[in-house]
Amino acid sequence: MNTSVEMLLAISLTMGIYLAAEKLYVRLKRSALVHPVVISIFSLMGILALFDWDYARYQQDTYLISFLLGPATVALAIPLYEQMSLIKQMALPLMVACLVGAVVAAGSAALLSAVWTGDEIISLSMISKSVTTPIGMDISRVVGGSPSLAAGIIMFAGMLGSLFVPYATKRLGVKNDAIHGFAVGVTAHGFGTAQAFERSVQAGAFAGLAMSLTGIISAFLLPVMPLADWVVQLTR
Amino acid sequence: MLCAGFSWVVSVAGIFVLILFWLGGSALVEFLNWPIPGSVMGLMGLWVALVINGGVPEWLKKPSSLLIRNMTLLFVPAGVGLINHWDRLTEHGLAMVVIITASTLLTVVLMILIFKLFRVKL
Structure with missing residues (x-):
């Protein structure tokens, strides 16, 4: 029975810390820097380190939570279906921008990282940097990166994107909330979408659409591109 | 009570359909030997099904929005x-x-x- 108590402890701890982090997030006015995911992950890492709790066991014990990422990813078809009507007004520019955005966001991060850090696993995990986490982790698995590292990189891309993209679009003279939302959605996925909704419903809807499209385009395109091979060559 | 029981059954049906599309997508990419995540293939499959159906049934929408709303917990x-x-x-x-x-x-x-x-x- 010991194993099942450990499993329940792992699941309760994960959910409890997440709920507490969410409370803190609301209290601190929803700053991306104290996002519940960030706080939860770092708190749990601290607990694991403190109690010498092996990550492989924690991972096994919390599999029930991770498993739900599968149906959750499939469920993204619903917002995509509902937001598809937004695209009608300017389908071609949006699709081209999303395609180029997805490829450049992945390629520039992975290649720059290969040259600069020379770390193969980091650079391969950089490929899914701008992809919404559930899809990004799967892409990372397919291209030979680490899903955990990808989750971390995606988290930081979301935070940094929410911080800098609004500044960039402002400097570039973007006043159309649809365009701003789309740019934030492609580069900063869920974090950016949450932030875009605070600007306006239109910005949020376009960000959500951009996030889904980027995820799908990346999943179909990035694994068949020779990006991973280039990264491996550059880091050797 | 009957009502609560009914909505529970309805939610299970929604999760079942999501897992079914996940299974279908994963089986397809494995069969074709494509380097594409099965979950994303399942997403595309469900999207096509929704387009054909012309709308999102309530029993699918409820569990789906529950999962999506709390997605961040799932990758902790x-x-x-x-x-x-x-x-x-x-x-x-x-x-x-x-x-x-x-x-x-x-x-x-x-x-x-x-x-x-x-x-x-x-």
């Missing part, structure tokens, strides 16, 4: 795996932050240029 266990990469993060953390920021800004600038090319109102 994977994120904790960063602990196995701690040395990497301390060694390359600063470079990673700079790379992520530079790559993000480059992407935004290129996308805005594309919108300008298409003469979309900025």
